[in-house]
């Protein structure tokens with residue numbers, strides 16, 4: 033890091049920076065290596081642990097393993113490379129050998145990292161560096177006391193009273209359905225997610241969750257859905273830039289400490305971040321100008337960023353960092369759960385019928401759903417849980433060890449595995465949620481029924497597996513850093529799915545509209561691995577799980593809604 037920063041600072045030519053950085057690695061390893069290895073062996077013996085099984089590459093530092101990981105990104109089924117390594121090594125916890133970063137598919141080890149030994153693991157300075165320009169210092173990127181402060185300040189926003197007020201959802205759901213109806217009436221296919229490479233993303237769910245998120249958090253909305261209706265799509269650029277910055281951050285996480293090698297010409301997040309700032313900064317500055325007359329609509333600015341933070345410093349960078357952190361947490365995750373719910377409903381007409389039946393029984397054909405309705409709708413909750421199990425919006429997560437410890441590793445034949453200090457550990461919820469040894473032979477099947485045990489209405493639904501092994505299902509993370517927006521997310525997703533089913537007669541996939549190369553490759557049809565043979569889309573992971581090329585569907589509106597919005601302003 034020192035060499036890299038110095039090389040960046042003195043403005044050396046790009047090729048020289050690469051050489052300087054590459055040369056620094058073996059030198060640093062040589063200097064630190066020998067005594068460190070001896071100390072590690074002693075520590076491992078003290079903890080009664082064994083080395084984490086390691087992937088054997090053929091290039092020094094497993095650079096070939098890293099290369100395969102980067103080139104397979106978006107080509108293979110999401111997380112397939114990791115699954116294959118685990119299978120080859122026959123260990124649910126393994127080390128890709130890229131600078132001692134372990135990959136974990138064992139719920140007991142996730143429990144160790146996220147809960148039991150919470151204080152021994154952090155996001156760490158490297159993670160912060162990877163997102164520095166995009167996210168700065170906020171709840172998502174900080175650790176220790178600084179994180180505790182952010183968390184305490186943000187918590188009141190997710191009070192029961194606030195998350196049971198559905199007016200905010202309804203305002204934006206109406207607009208979203210209006211946009212959908214425009215397309216449905218013409219029989220045109222629509223992309224409800226977003227093509228990450230599109231200059232003009234027709235990203236209905238991203239826009240909906242962005243509008244709800246900004247309205248809920250700031251009391252003002254960026255009106256991204258209006259932009260679609262009114263021909264003005266400056267927001268489209270913002271959305272594309274947000275996607276690009278997120279994707280770049282995820283790629284850096286996957287590459288690990290060597291990421292600067294892949295960006296020899298400077299921080300590649302800069303162009304996207306500039307576009308984001310163009311849109312966000314005026315909103316923040318506007319809020320700051322109103323400092324003397326804060327109304328309830330400025331709740332977040334007033335509460336999360338108390339006057340001591342904003343007003344004496346008037347530091348736009350600081351406030352922007354907070355905004356970007358929470359928007360990142362709220363926008364793409366919501367778009368992801370909604371997109372995959374629609375995908376699953378198109379694939380399972382029986383589930384769609386059962387869900388419609390529940391909507392009609394509890395809420396009726398047109399009434400706005402309430403918090404109590406949603407508590408009563410157990411089948412809806414089961415559908416959402418099953419979507420979160422198979423397609424967790426945050427499929428990978430990463431922590432860094434502060435001290436050394438022994439990972440319990442009951443799923444690895446070696447017994448407890450040694451976790452040295454200062455190394456990264458990635459846990460892959462998507463693979464944990466699909467383990468057949470935990471979830472049974474039907475692990476890859478979409479089956480909401482598995483959630484319908486004998487719980488009371490309103491109680492959280494739990495499968496038998498989940499009761500026995502709570503860390504086998506962790507779409508919202510677990511432990512002290514569990515998602516703050518979990519209940520808000522369930523409420524928002526339930527609300528919009530109910531509204532959609534009340535107004536839309538049917539959805540179907542429109543594969544002919546998918547961009548080239550985004551449909552599952554032909555050889556998946558005969559595959560016996562996981563869900564490859566049944567998947568009709570390609571789930572890919574940036575920071576958040578999405579569908580390659582977007583999810584193109586055709587919708588038919590119900591009588592009474594079909595004629596309301598004729599004409600196509602786009």
Ligand code: HEM
Nearest residue numbers: 171361362365366369425426507508509513515516517521
């Ligand atoms: C289905 C939707 C969602 C899923 C699956 C989800 C999942 C997650 C996960 C896995 C984390 C942990 C991230 C990490 O450890 O790095 C997280 C953190 C967080 N989420 Fe969510 N989230 C969702 C929706 C939301 C929404 C709608 C909001 C806000 C309105 C939100 C606010 C947060 C915040 C503030 C954190 C940071 C917590 C902390 O570090 O203390 N989330 N979420």
